[in-house]
Amino acid sequence: MSSRRIAFQGVTAILQNSWFAGFLRGRVWRGSSKAVCVPGLNCYSCPGAWGSCPIGSLQAVFNRASDRISLYVAGLIGLFGVVLGRLVCGWLCPFGLAQELLYHIRSRKVRVGPTRLRYLKYVVLAVLVILMPLLVRDSFGVGDPWFCKLVCPAGTLEAALPLMALNASLRGAAGWLFAWKATLLVATVAASVVVYRPFCRFVCPLGAIYGLFNRVSFVQLTLNKDTCTHCGVCADVCKMGVDPSVHATDPECIRCSDCVAVCPVHALSLGLQSSQRKQGTTTN
Structure with missing residues (x-):
């Protein structure tokens, strides 16, 4: 079952990032399909991504100056949750797959049982995804996608690294923020080798949302x-x-x-x- 599920995750990850020309050109797909959220955590700026990340889209809803919340984005995330719950995390999330593959590297494993750290992802959801985009805004009344900007290792892995590898100007513009996020990615990768899905368990705000639907999905x-x-x-x-x-x-x-x-x-x-x-x- 485990090997079949990992194979299924691999196929879905490829399908969600199947604009292969983007990886060759160092460009991001900007077609109309970007208006649609994919179910799992998959960065909007990944060169191959044809859809949008649910968390990125949710922040975009909250950080815009109009103060009107798009029911389309919230409704689509709610639809995934009502139908599938956290099945999305186990079967459809590309970054979940990355962590699972890292866990298969031979090493001493650390088994982590139920811990209060699991509540951290709800704090991340409330503070970085909802409250800060709503409340912390510039002089034009626009907020930042704080989770994507400060934390998301999936964005660093799927978007920042491949784009910088193909674009010298981006490499030249990299500063402290990229260094910080690269450090978080390295920490996540290292932790994933010894702990099963640490990002999913303790940090991911999308997992927090889908977890709320597990009882009713x-x-x-x-x-x-x-x-x-x-x-x-x-x-x-x-x-x-x-x-x-x-x-x-x-x-x-x-x-x-x-x-x-x-x-x-x-x-x-x-x-x-x-x-x-x-x-x-x-x-x-």
């Missing part, structure tokens, strides 16, 4: 309480620190299906909520 990880023996195998295999036998709709669950694959009594299943209920399976 159409796609659900469900538990048959009559079958479950509480053997603990599912909790042992979960790299996100979730115990599906206790809380199958945990906001940290990325619907990777590893627990489904190892359950000895087949008490766990992943699928549409309505079909699961017909089979007599209960959501925890």
Whole structure:
């Protein structure tokens, strides 16, 4: 299951960044498709990206001078959340794939269980994605995309590095801000080798949004309480620190299906909520 999922993530990452001419020319696609948000964290400025990042789009909504919030962007993110929840993180996010590939590098691994650090991503969402673009503005009444500007390692990896590699003028203009973000990227890469998806677990504001939908999304990880023996195998295999036998709709669950694959009594299943209920399976 894990290898199939990683292959699926690879295909979706390529499809989301399939304007290959951009990588050769060092240019960003600016066609009409950029008005559409892709589901996962994928930088708008990646040379191959044909769509927009949901977090970048959300900040653009909040930082403009008109003070009117676009329901289109919020609605599209909400649609992804209602239908898929954090399945997006586990199956459709290019930066999630990058972290998983790094974790497969042979090294001593550090298993991190449930920790209060998981709440940091909600702080990042509230402060850098919503409040600062709304409240911190220049003399023209326009704010900055603070998360993209100060933090996002996906943007550094997918956009800044390939564009600078092809554009000498950009390399010459690089200053302290690029050095800061490059440092964050290096730290994220190093952490991803030893800790499973550290950015997803502790920092990503998009994961915070989708996690809020896990309990109500159409796609659900469900538990048959009559079958479950509480053997603990599912909790042992979960790299996100979730115990599906206790809380199958945990906001940290990325619907990777590893627990489904190892359950000895087949008490766990992943699928549409309505079909699961017909089979007599209960959501925890």
